[in-house]
Amino acid sequence: xxxxxxxxLCGAGLVAMGLAAFLVQAHLLRRxxxxxxxGSGVFLILLGxxxxxxxxxxxxxxALILTxxxxxxxxxxxxxxxxxxxxxxxxxMSLDAGAGDDERG
Amino acid sequence: xxxxxxxxxxxxxxxxxxxxxxxxSRNLFRAVVLFVAFGLLxxxxxxxxRAPDVALAEAAIxxxxxxxxxxxxxxxxxxxxxxxxxxxAAVLGVAAIGAAALAFGLGRVIxxxxxxxxxxxxxxxxxxxxxxxxHPVTAVLLNFRSHDTLLEVAVLLLAALGARAxxxxxPPPLEHAAGDRxxxxxxxxxxxxxxxxxxxxxxxxxxxxxxxxxxAAVLxxAAVLLRLTHDLPPRSVPGRGWEAAAxxxxxxxxxxxxxxxxxxxxxxxxxPPALAGGLIVLVEAALxxxxxxxxxxLYP
Numbered sequence: 001x002x003x004x005x006x007x008x009l010c011g012a013g014l015v016a017m018g019l020a021a022f023l024v025q026a027h028l029l030r031r032x033x034x035x036x037x038x039g040s041g042v043f044l045i046l047l048g049x050x051x052x053x054x055x056x057x058x059x060x061x062x063a064l065i066l067t068x069x070x071x072x073x074x075x076x077x078x079x080x081x082x083x084x085x086x087x088x089x090x091x092x093m094s095l096d097a098g099a100g101d102d103e104r105g
Numbered sequence: 106x107x108x109x110x111x112x113x114x115x116x117x118x119x120x121x122x123x124x125x126x127x128x129x130s131r132n133l134f135r136a137v138v139l140f141v142a143f144g145l146l147x148x149x150x151x152x153x154x155r156a157p158d159v160a161l162a163e164a165a166i167x168x169x170x171x172x173x174x175x176x177x178x179x180x181x182x183x184x185x186x187x188x189x190x191x192x193x194a195a196v197l198g199v200a201a202i203g204a205a206a207l208a209f210g211l212g213r214v215i216x217x218x219x220x221x222x223x224x225x226x227x228x229x230x231x232x233x234x235x236x237x238x239x240h241p242v243t244a245v246l247l248n249f250r251s252h253d254t255l256l257e258v259a260v261l262l263l264a265a266l267g268a269r270a271x272x273x274x275x276p277p278p279l280e281h282a283a284g285d286r287x288x289x290x291x292x293x294x295x296x297x298x299x300x301x302x303x304x305x306x307x308x309x310x311x312x313x314x315x316x317x318x319x320x321a322a323v324l325x326x327a328a329v330l331l332r333l334t335h336d337l338p339p340r341s342v343p344g345r346g347w348e349a350a351a352x353x354x355x356x357x358x359x360x361x362x363x364x365x366x367x368x369x370x371x372x373x374x375x376x377p378p379a380l381a382g383g384l385i386v387l388v389e390a391a392l393x394x395x396x397x398x399x400x401x402x403l404y405p
Contacts (some may be wrong), residue, residue: 036140050226060225063157063246065156067257
């Protein structure tokens with residue numbers, strides 16, 4: 001089993017775990033973390049699927065993953081700005097009305 | 106099983122374990138810390154797969170900046186009743202079964218998919234001389250697939266504008282960093298080093314792992330550190346005039362180069378091989394400043 005396949009399978013596990021956590025959690029910060037874990041899993045699958053061998057990994061796959069990482073941080077930053085605004089306005093950190101699941105610490 | 110494969114197996118298992126611990130942690134702060142650790146282990150995994158550019162970006166952006174943003178957000182949550190609502194057993198069951206099915210399906214795809222006929226790495230290596238740089242990843246990012254990078258910068262700009270469109274926020278309730286003298290001394294020491302490192306990463310990206318994004322992440326990290334010690338002011342509502350210029354400069358220059366090549370050369374973003382090296386350095390320099398500023402704008 002090549003190293004690419006090992007990490008690709010790891011990525012598949014991360015996507016699955018991230019998706020399950022995203023669906024189950026209600027807290028917005030936890031959902032964002034789950035979403036980022038899913039993204040990292042997708043990137044691992046991307047590089048795992050690229051043909052291996054050679055002195056360095058596939059440059060096209062690397063470029064795509066780099067683009068993905070930057071887009072992920074941009075989306076995370078915007079989501080956090082909106083979540084902070086929601087918390088400021090309503091005191092909640094979840095989209096479910098009436099669920100008192102703010103938590104700290 | 107060779108030593109390398111054993112290391113890969115251990116690293117992959119650790120990634121899964123730390124991700125599970127992060128996602129299931131009862132303590133939100135602990136979850137964020139585990140997420141940062143996850144990012145650093147992931148950078149190791151990228152390095153193991155001989156992808157140093159991605160490893161640099163993951164450590165700086167994925168673990169560093171995202172972690173800083175999350176920690177800041179956690180710090181702003183008002184202390185409330187520490188009561189975590191448990192999802193119902195039915196929801197948990199469906200999610201677990203769905204996740205297992207997804208993992209199984211993806212795993213089968215990964216294990217059984219044959220290598221595609223297109224040898225992209227070989228194609229890149231074959232045309233590397235015309236690209237203007239000698240590092241394949243930089244050639245792909247800034248020349249062969251520069252269209253993707255153009256759109257990526259536009260997406261980052263959109264996110265920064267979206268974050269700026271929201272009203273500025275009151276400072277978080279607990280701010281120890283402002284009075285921490287060790288942090289002040291350290292940040293003053295680190296700032297020139299960070300600028301030097303960013304310049305190095307930017308210029309060395311033509312021939313070795315590095316480039317505009319990694320350099321921008323280092324600069325943004327230094328800016329966040331200065332923000333923590335109150336050496337840099339928080340965002341002001343109307344914004345100073347130069348801030349708009351700083352945000353737009355990278356994308357603007359990139360677009361100008363793209364349109365210029367369309368008008369004078371042949372097609373959009375088709376660099377003439379003689380000028381390609383110079384154009385890439387120019388675009389990357391502008392991108393570094395703009396991306397660093399956009400990343401810092403996302404931080405409150």
